[in-house]
Ligand code: IMP
């Protein structure tokens with residue numbers, strides 16, 4: 001079945017905003033090496049575009065997590081499906097996510113990463129749905145704050161489809 005998708009944020013707007021974030025992050029981390037951690041799969045498109053616009057040294061790693069149980073409104077305990085390849089001890093970690101919704105996933109993930117002894121941990125998300133927040137999460141860099149709508153594109157999926165759309169769209 002093919003769903004109707006309405007554009008919410010155009011490709012040009014997304015690209016422009018990612019450039020701004022890249023410039024801001026490069027400034028904030030001047031003289032440092034940023035260890036970017038991509039939360040798969042949704043964060044992958046955003047992380048690649050962001051990394052290309054960061055002018056300080058960058059290293060990358062990937063992590064995949066899923067909520068326990070099929071219900072996304074479950075306990076907030078997340079299972080690590082794929083852990084990082086490298087240690088983050090003493091590194092300046094920047095977690096890159098597609099979207100912060102309830103905040104459950106990120107809250108758990110950030111606490112877990114902080115326990116591994118990094119120099120710093122910050123969070124950068126392409127999208128934020130503040131109206132949906134259940135657990136408080138400190139977001140350091142946000143691309144766009146959006147209303148409570150289900151969005152796809154730029155890494156975000158609906159039934160695993162539409163991650164490849166170069167813009168952010170709303171289904172329906
Ligand atoms: P939460 O913040 O723990 O509720 O979960 C965030 C995760 O839910 C994101 O990383 C996405 O994978 C998924 N998600 C939340 N809202 C959307 C959406 O509008 N479209 C696609 N995926 C979403």
Ligand code: MG
Nearest residue numbers: 039042043098
């Ligand atoms: Mg995600």
